[in-house]
Every structure is written in structure tokens, then in C-alpha cells.
Amino acid sequence: MRGLAGIAACGTSLASHPARSRPPAPYVPRFFTSAEWAFLIAACDRLIPADENGPGARALDVPRFIDMQMDTPYAFGAQWYMLAPFVQGPDNLGYQLPYAPRDLYRRGIAGMNAHAATRHGRPFADLAPALQDDLLRGAENNRLVFGDIPSSVFFDQLLANVMEGAFSDPVHGGNTGLGGWTMLGFPGARADFMDWVDRYGAHYPLGSVSISGETA
Amino acid sequence: MSDDARRLKPVDVVIVGGGWAGSIMAKEMTEAGRSVVMLERGPDRSTASEGAYPASIDELEANFRYKLFQDLSKNTVTIRNNSQQTALPYRRMAAFLPGEGVGGAGLHWSGVHFRIPPDDLRMRSRVIEKYGAGFIPEGMNLQDYGVTYEELEPFFDKAEKVFGTSGEPYMINGKVVGKGNVFSPSRSDHFPLPALKDVYTAHLFRKAAEEAGFHPYSLPAANASRQYVNPYGAQMGPCNFCGYCSGYACYMYSKASPNVNILPVLRQHPLFDLRAGCHVLKVELDADGRRATGVTYTDPDGKVVTQPAEMVILTAFQFHNVRLMLLSGIGRPYDPVRNEGVVGRNFVYQNVTTSTVWLDRGVETNQYIGAGGGGVAFDDFNSENFDHGPLGFVGGSPVWVNQAGVRAIAAAHSGGPPGTPRWGSAWKAGMIDTYRHSLRIDAHGSNMAYRDVYLDLDPTWKDAYGQPLLRMTFDWKDNDIRMNRYVVDRIGDVAKAMGARRVNLTKREFGRPFDTRQYQTTHLGGGAVMGSDPGTSALNRYLQSWDVHNVFVIGANAFPQGTGYNPTGMVAALAYWAAHHIRTTYLASPGPLAG
Numbered sequence: 065m066r067g068l069a070g071i072a073a074c075g076t077s078l079a080s081h082p083a084r085s086r087p088p089a090p091y092v093p094r095f096f097t098s099a100e101w102a103f104l105i106a107a108c109d110r111l112i113p114a115d116e117n118g119p120g121a122r123a124l125d126v127p128r129f130i131d132m133q134m135d136t137p138y139a140f141g142a143q144w145y146m147l148a149p150f151v152q153g154p155d156n157l158g159y160q161l162p163y164a165p166r167d168l169y170r171r172g173i174a175g176m177n178a179h180a181a182t183r184h185g186r187p188f189a190d191l192a193p194a195l196q197d198d199l200l201r202g203a204e205n206n207r208l209v210f211g212d213i214p215s216s217v218f219f220d221q222l223l224a225n226v227m228e229g230a231f232s233d234p235v236h237g238g239n240t241g242l243g244g245w246t247m248l249g250f251p252g253a254r255a256d257f258m259d260w261v262d263r264y265g266a267h268y269p270l271g272s273v274s275i276s277g278e279t280a
Numbered sequence: 281m282s283d284d285a286r287r288l289k290p291v292d293v294v295i296v297g298g299g300w301a302g303s304i305m306a307k308e309m310t311e312a313g314r315s316v317v318m319l320e321r322g323p324d325r326s327t328a329s330e331g332a333y334p335a336s337i338d339e340l341e342a343n344f345r346y347k348l349f350q351d352l353s354k355n356t357v358t359i360r361n362n363s364q365q366t367a368l369p370y371r372r373m374a375a376f377l378p379g380e381g382v383g384g385a386g387l388h389w390s391g392v393h394f395r396i397p398p399d400d401l402r403m404r405s406r407v408i409e410k411y412g413a414g415f416i417p418e419g420m421n422l423q424d425y426g427v428t429y430e431e432l433e434p435f436f437d438k439a440e441k442v443f444g445t446s447g448e449p450y451m452i453n454g455k456v457v458g459k460g461n462v463f464s465p466s467r468s469d470h471f472p473l474p475a476l477k478d479v480y481t482a483h484l485f486r487k488a489a490e491e492a493g494f495h496p497y498s499l500p501a502a503n504a505s506r507q508y509v510n511p512y513g514a515q516m517g518p519c520n521f522c523g524y525c526s527g528y529a530c531y532m533y534s535k536a537s538p539n540v541n542i543l544p545v546l547r548q549h550p551l552f553d554l555r556a557g558c559h560v561l562k563v564e565l566d567a568d569g570r571r572a573t574g575v576t577y578t579d580p581d582g583k584v585v586t587q588p589a590e591m592v593i594l595t596a597f598q599f600h601n602v603r604l605m606l607l608s609g610i611g612r613p614y615d616p617v618r619n620e621g622v623v624g625r626n627f628v629y630q631n632v633t634t635s636t637v638w639l640d641r642g643v644e645t646n647q648y649i650g651a652g653g654g655g656v657a658f659d660d661f662n663s664e665n666f667d668h669g670p671l672g673f674v675g676g677s678p679v680w681v682n683q684a685g686v687r688a689i690a691a692a693h694s695g696g697p698p699g700t701p702r703w704g705s706a707w708k709a710g711m712i713d714t715y716r717h718s719l720r721i722d723a724h725g726s727n728m729a730y731r732d733v734y735l736d737l738d739p740t741w742k743d744a745y746g747q748p749l750l751r752m753t754f755d756w757k758d759n760d761i762r763m764n765r766y767v768v769d770r771i772g773d774v775a776k777a778m779g780a781r782r783v784n785l786t787k788r789e790f791g792r793p794f795d796t797r798q799y800q801t802t803h804l805g806g807g808a809v810m811g812s813d814p815g816t817s818a819l820n821r822y823l824q825s826w827d828v829h830n831v832f833v834i835g836a837n838a839f840p841q842g843t844g845y846n847p848t849g850m851v852a853a854l855a856y857w858a859a860h861h862i863r864t865t866y867l868a869s870p871g872p873l874a875g
Contacts, residue, residue: 111703117712138345145356145371147741156795157359157368197704204702223703224693231688232340247708249716250648250688253337255522255531257649264480265643275334 091125095134095166100173102189104130107176110196111226118247121226129229129238130169139165161213165221172218175210176203234274242280245272252280285576285586291315291553294575294589296560296604297596298322299384300848301834301855303538303546304442305593307512308859310551312867317587318552319577321559322351322381327539330387331529339687342527348388349527350378350597354559355743357599361755361793363616363732369741369749375795376802377527378597382556383539385597385802386848390526390652390684391535393445393502394845395436395853397663398429398465400726403841406664407674416674417759421619421626421729423840426812426821429465432853435860437468439852440500443536444508444516446653447471447500461497463659473505476519479649481719482656484639485681488777494658494770499682500849501653502536512545523685525652535652555579561745563592563608563831572610572831578745590870591830591862595855598836602627602735602807603750610828611808611818616734616753622818622826623808624736626729627752628842630803631677631760631788633725635768637775638697638718638782645719650685657682661767662844673759677725677767678844679774691715698784717781721774723767727760727842735807754794761788803847805839810854812874820874822866823858829872832858 093101104127114120121127133139141164150162163171176199180188184195191199200219202208208215229238231245233253239245245252252272260268271280293309295302298320306316330336330348341347350356350373358367379385399406404422407415416422440447450460452467475498478486489496503525504516519534533540546552557580564573564586574588594601605611605623614624639645657680659665668674686694695702696710738751768787775783811817814826823838825831834855836847843850861873 112708113705115705115708117705117708136345142353143346143351143373145352145369147369147744149740151366151368153366153368154361154793156361156793156797157365158370158374158796159372160368200703226703227692228340228344228689231692232344233338235338236340244692245688248688248691248712249644250691252688253334255333255337255524256520257522257646258518258520260646261477261479261521261649262483264483265645267644268646268648275338 091128091131093131095131096169099177099187100169101127102187103173103177106189106196107200107222108226110193110200111223112230119243121230123240124230124238124243125240126226126229126238129232129236130225132237133225134166134169141165159217161217163213168213168218168221171210171213172221175208175213175215175218179208234278235276242272242274242278246280285584287586287588290574290588290590291317292589293317293591293593294319294587295593295595296575297384297594297600298382298538298554298556299379299595299597300386300538301851302384302595303542304852304855305595305834305859306552307542307546308856308863310546310549312863313551314867315551316553317589318554319558319560319575319587320382320554320556322556324554324556325381325383325387325529325539327529327533327537331531333531336528336531337524339689342524343687344689346373346377348379348381348529349373350380353744355749357750357752358738358741359752359754359796363753367738367751367753370796374797375800376804377799378802382543382554383537386538387529388527389848391502392653392682392846393440393443393500393536394849395464396429396843396845396850397463399664400843401425401427401429410664411669419731420674420759421731421816422674423626423729423809423811423816425810425840426817427810427857432857433468435853435856436849438856439849441472442510442512442541443502443852444473444504444510444541445471445500445502445536446473446476446505448475448498450497459497461659462495463662463665471500473508476501476503476505476651476654478656479521479646479654479683481645481647481683482654482681484719484778485721485774486656488774489656489658491777492773494660494774496656496658499653499655499657499680501651503651503653504534510541512542514541514544516540519651521649521651523648523650523687525650525684559745560604561607561747563604563610565609565828569609570828572828591832594831594833595835598804599735599750599752599807601833601835601837603737605808605818605833606737606750607747610825610831613736614734616732619731622814622816624734625816625818626806626809626840627733627735627754628727628729628806628839629754630801630842631725631727631756631764632801633723633764633768633786633788635721635723635771635786636697636714636718636784637721637778637780638714639778640781641713641717644716647683647686647691647715647719650683652684655680655682661770671766673763673766675726675728675760675763676844677723677763679721679723679767679771681719681721683719686715697782721771723764723771724844725760725764725767726844728757729806729841730757756788756794758790761790764788803836805836805842805847808833808837809840810838811840820872822861822873823854824873830870832862834858
């Protein structure tokens with residue numbers, strides 16, 4: 065129920081940003097501070113860089129997607145079992161921290177910027193791409209420490225949301241212009257292959273389509 | 281708890297859980313003229329609302345925000361690998377995805393709809409006959425179901441007709457009639473609908489499996505290959521291979537669900553009362569604990585209410601049924617040290633691994649096309665279809681391409697071949713290549729039951745209502761790992777016949793514990809199993825509690841050990857089987873149906 069209402073709300077808010085007809089007004093984040101926003105844009109664009117295979121996360125408005133997600137129940141941990149006690153155990157028994165996604169972003173970004181400042185004297189967003197990649201790999205491999213949050217937990221949260229932002233329906237604020245789906249060859253909400261199921265090995269000719277009706 | 285609870289007007293039957301088993305039992309009990317209250321803790325749901333196109337075709341909401349799944353914030357389980365560990369809560373959805381809401385997981389399952397292999401029903405007897413009792417590994421609680429395929433056949437047939445199942449038979453009444461699974465038992469009738477078309481990857485797999493010497497067949501699918509009207513008058517549309525199956529209500533009304541195939545009729549019945557948003561806390565028993573008097577639940581306003589009833593039928597998801605029995609004191613809890621007691625005993629999972637095959641870059645595998653129950657399988661290494669003697673393991677695994685539709689976020693997460701980074705340009709290139717030109721082959725194996733794998737109540741963590749969470753003690757065992765590794769090597773044979781550019785055979789690794797963070801499957805079973813010995817089963821062969829005769833417990837909890845097949849077909853047949861015996865025997869003379 066909430067999901068459908070959420071989609072409708074997103075669709076409405078996006079309708080005021082017709083990205084293709086005129087230059088959109090810059091998105092103003094609601095959850096992330098300006099320093100966090102600068103990190104998010106830089107990190108997203110390293111995780112999915114623009115290259116010969118297609119657009120990067122910044123062009124796909126992945127940061128906007130993540131900021132919009134921060135206003136959903138998911139970001140408050142509403143779908144997770146968050147009752148105490150919180151006891152740490154082996155990794156294979158799963159997530160055991162008392163932090164919802166909003167907390168993980170707040171603490172994780174602060175941790176990344178603190179490491180950037182200690183090592184290089186500048187925040188993450190101001191570093192050269194190779195140094196940014198190095199820090200991201202450090203987080204991914206759990207070589208950084210952010211208080212009681214293992215850096216890989218923050219990294220996995222970020223990476224999961226980046227993938228969602230690039231490849232979910234544009235009604236959620238990312239995958240702008242259906243660019244993620246187009247580079248992948250995913251038809252989106254077409255969802256009817258009655259006449260294509262036995263065209264073996266052939267390339268599907270129709271472009272991607274969004275729930276909103278937008279087509280690539 | 282029940283003293284201050286509001287007492288409602290008594291009814292004949294209260295059913296706990298509004299999924300497949302609950303809907304089937306409610307339909308049968310109302311047909312028998314009994315008044316039925318069905319309690320479902322999740323919201324009311326229908327295909328018209330949750331399945332409405334295009335809003336329902338949203339991978340983020342369906343598969344990553346778990347719109348139709350269990351609300352873990354209220355109730356979950358704790359998990360550990362062995363009884364020396366502290367079990368920790370399953371806080372986020374990952375390894376398995378239980379459903380919630382009217383229709384249960386039946387609203388958004390995939391639709392693979394099997395009959396159980398006859399040998400699986402008498403697995404202990406069969407293994408001893410073929411290989412001797414010494415073949416059963418130490419610590420394996422191998423058991424028979426106490427019911428035969430011949431006894432269940434009419435109920436498999438009935439369930440297929442209600443579900444509108446598409447498939448190709450092999451043998452009907454002892455005569456070979458088609459190109460179905462040569463290992464499948466004789467049927468009394470055709471599938472109600474012909475098999476679905478093969479998607480391209482299934483077509484390639486069928487050819488290659490034949491070349492490798494195996495016996496491929498079309499997966500029986502509760503996705504309608506044509507429009508269909510079932511015996512209840514419920515209508516289905518033809519599957520269009522939309523690719524949004526598992527996790528979604530079917531907007532085409534093609535995937536069988538309680539919401540499409542049973543509830544539209546049941547909701548009209550004057551004896552049927554569906555109450556959503558009602559979470560059952562316990563089954564109430566009389567003073568000597570031999571008879572249930574009803575159930576106590578919290579209603580949507582949070583009020584605690586008691587519903588008196590002549591019969592209680594538990595039809596919640598597998599582990600919720602087990603938990604309710606433990607919370608209510610129905611049956612003796614299992615003690616793994618002594619291997620005694622029955623509730624929580626023989627908890628099992630599905631031993632599935634997915635391998636990937638890359639084809640030439642000129643070939644588009646179109647993985648976004650799919651039907652949840654469709655595909656091609658071979659059973660040469662399932663059940664007792666092969667000689668286990670020289671192999672030294674119990675159990676088996678069908679092998680299949682079951683392309684239910686791979687969507688974009690899932691493809692991004694899957695990434696590229698092993699060794700590819702998880703992000704950056706190398707990830708992007710590997711991920712796109714993999715999505716466009718690969719296919720996935722599953723070894724969907726059985727998981728045997730073991731003495732030290734079980735369910736009980738957690739000593740520490742509670743649900744939102746203050747009741748203890750269920751605790752799972754589970755790990756993979758060497759027997760099952762060896763089975764998986766043997767069968768996955770056969771996938772290698774098929775991949776070679778396919779002309780694979782690259783193959784990644786995914787096998788279980790010895791010593792690597794069960795990992796709750798990675799999705800495997802929601803095919804959990806056992807914990808309150810059926811059988812003919814009250815010392816090793818919580819339920820008799822009619823799924824009736826040995827201890828409390830007016831409680832029946834329907835679900836995959838009844839499986840004494842895992843099978844290589846998906847559970848829903850068996851659960852539906854067991855529901856019709858139990859209902860038949862309730863209607864023909866129990867209602868006239870309530871009491872134990874088995875001595």
C-alpha cells in the first residue's frame with residue numbers, strides 16, 4: 065500500500081523535472097548535508113563511472129534517488145527487525161547493528177571524509193579519482209574503521225543503493241532517461257513477450273519503458 | 281492471556297494463515313457446511329490491487345523493499361549454525377523470504393508445481409531396501425511420510441486442476457502418452473493445460489541435456505499456457521512471459537494464487553469469514569491439554585481476542601506453524617541431545633546452487649523474458665532415479681533452467697564472472713556481457729534431516745508482541761554437500777554440449793557454513809513432520825496432531841526431510857488429502873484418525 069502511494073508521490077515530484085525538454089533545476093537534497101552530498105556524488109560516479117558502455121551514476125541521478133529513498137520507511141529501518149539486544153557474531157549470521165540506512169549514511173560518510181582528511185588533507189570529493197577508488201576499496205575490504213560500523217557495512221549499503229538507483233524504474237528518481245536500462249538491454253515495464261518468447265537469440269527491438277510511460 | 285481477552289461467538293473451524301493451505305482448507309470446510317474464520321496477520325490483498333499494471337511492475341518495491349513479504353520488524357527468527365553458538369536475529373531479508381498478507385506467498389510465488397517422487401515418500405524404507413541400513417549416515421533422521429503416492433494421486437490431480445497447471449505428461453494410467461518426465465509416476469489424467477513454450481535458454485538446455493544423455497522435460501508450471509477456468513469457476517489468463525513473476529502479484533491472472541484461484545469464490549460464501557490484520561498468539565487448549573478450544577489473537581486495533589472453535593487448522597508458513605505449536609504446548613518439543621520429542625525435529629531446507637553459462641556474444645539470451653514456473657529440467661540425478669551405492673550419499677537434485685525473468689537491479693547485483701570487481705568499469709562490462717549472453721542452471725537439491733538441525737524457541741529475542749522468536753539451528757552437512765558437488769558436475773557436461781564460452785559451476789564447499797546473507801530459496805520444511813510413529817513425528821499421516829486431535833497442521837512443516845522439488849504442489853496435495861479425511865471421517869466422529 066505504502067509502496068504504491070510512494071510511487072505516485074515520486075511520479076508527481078518528478079513531473080516537475082522534465083529532464084529532456086529544458087535543463088532541470090539542480091536537485092536540492094533533503095536528507096544529505098552539502099558535505100555529504102558532495103561525497104555521495106563523487107562516490108556514486110566512481111562506483112558506476114561513465115565509459116564506453118554507458119552513462120555513469122551522476123548522469124543517471126543516482127544521488128537524487130538515494131536522497132529520495134532516505135524519506136521512505138526503508139531508510140528508517142522500518143522493515144528490519146530492530147529490537148535489542150544487539151549482539152555481534154560471525155559475519156554469516158548477518159547484520160546485527162542498531163543502525164538504519166539513514167544512520168549508516170550519516171556515520172559512514174563522516175568516516176570516509178575523516179579518512180580522506182587524515183590521509184590526504186581534503187574531503188573525499190576533492191580527491192583525484194585514483195585516490196577515491198583507493199578509499200572505496202579500503203571500505204569495501206573492511207580496512208577502514210568508522211567507530212562501531214565496519215566500513216564494509218557502509219560500503220555494501222552504498223553499493224546496493226547505487227545499483228538500485230541506476231537500474232530501478234525512473235519513477236524513483238534515478239535511471240534518468242532510462243539510461244541504466246538501455247545500457248543493460250532491459251526493456252523495463254514492457255512486460256509482455258507473448259510474441260517474442262520463441263524468437264530465439266534475437267535482439268528485442270523495442271526500447272525500455274517506465275511505469276510512468278516514459279520511453280527510451 | 282485469555283482470561284481478560286474478549287471472547288467471540290464460537291465457530292466450527294478457525295484457520296490460521298490465509299495462504300494456499302488455508303484457502304484450500306477453508307474452501308473444503310465451507311463445502312462441508314462448516315462455518316470458517318480465517319485469520320491472516322498481514323493485510324488483505326488481491327490481484328486487482330497488488331497486481332495492477334503498470335504500478336506493480338516495479339522491481340525496487342517488489343524485490344528490494346519486499347512490498348508483499350513478511351514484516352520482519354514485528355516478527356522474525358534467530359539463526360545459528362550449531363548449538364554451541366548464540367543464535368542471532370535474522371534482521372534483514374536475505375536467505376529466505378517468507379510471505380505475509382491474504383494469499384500468503386502464494387500471491388507472489390513463481391509457480392513451479394510438482395508432484396513428489398513416490399520414492400521420496402518412503403525414503404527411509406527405500407534407502408534401506410536398496411543399500412542397507414548402514415548406508416544412512418550417523419546423525420541423519422531419515423523417515424517415511426506414512427502415506428504413498430497412490431494414496432495422494434487423486435489430490436495431486438485435484439490441486440493441478442485448481443491451479444490450472446501447464447505441463448507435459450509422461451504416463452497416464454500406466455500408458456506412456458507424452459514426452460514428459462520419464463522418471464515421473466503414472467497419473468490419472470493429463471495436466472489441465474499443455475506445457476508453456478520454452479524460452480530460448482530452456483530450449484538450448486533441452487537440446488544440450490539430450491546430447492549429454494539425460495532426459496529433459498518441461499517443468500510443470502502453475503502459470504497458465506492458455507486461458508483457463510478451474511473447477512471452482514475461477515478464471516486465468518494466458519501467461520505472456522512478462523518476466524515479473526517471483527515477488528509479484530501476476531497482472532495477467534496467469535499465475536495460480538489463492539487470490540485468483542480460490543478466494544474469489546470463497547469470499548462469497550456465507551459460512552466464510554476472512555479477518556486480515558489478525559496475528560494469532562496461541563492455540564487455546566482445554567485443562568488437560570488434549571483438545572483445542574480456539575485461538576487467541578490480536579486484532580487490527582491491537583485488542584486481544586479469543587475465537588472459540590471446534591477445530592483449529594494451522595496453515596501458516598512452515599516455521600510459523602512450528603512456532604505456534606511450541607507457543608501453545610501442542611506436542612512434545614524436540615530435544616536434540618536425546619533425539620526425542622517431535623516439535624522442532626527434522627528442520628530442513630533446499631540445497632540449491634546456481635551455475636552460470638556464457639554463450640557467444642552474438643547470442644542474446646533475453647533473460648528478462650520469463651515465466652516463474654516455466655523451464656526445462658532433467659531428473660536423472662533426483663530422488664532414487666540413480667544408483668547412490670557407489671556415490672555414498674543420500675538424496676538428489678533435479679537440474680534445470682527455470683528462467684523466471686531476470687530484472688535490472690538483480691542483474692547489476694549479480695555482476696560479471698567470478699573475479700570481476702563489484703563496481704567500476706570492469707564490473708559494468710562484465711555485468712552487461714553476463715546479462716545479455718549468459719544463462720543460469722540450478723541444481724535444486726534435497727536437504728536431509730539431521731539430529732542436530734532443529735527449531736526451538738529463542739531464549740533472548742522476542743517479537744513485537746513479547747513472545748519468543750523461533751530459533752533455527754541449521755548448517756549444511758557433508759552428505760548434502762557431496763550430493764550437490766556430484767550433480768553440479770553434471771551441469772558441466774550440459775554446458776559443454778551447449779558450446780559454452782565460459783562456465784562457472786557453483787558448488788557447496790565443505791566447511792563453509794550456511795550464510796544467512798545470501799538469497800537461496802524460501803523452501804523451508806520440516807519441524808512438525810507427518811509420519812506413522814508418534815515418537816518421531818508431530819503429526820499423523822492425516823496431518824493431525826498426535827496429541828491434540830482437533831488440531832491439524834498443514835504445510836511444508838510436514839515434510840520429514842527435504843526433496844529435490846519445490847514444496848507447493850506437495851503442500852496443496854496434502855491439504856486436499858487431509859481435508860478429504862476430515863470430511864469423510866473426522867467431522868462425523870471427531871477423534872484421532874490414526875492409532
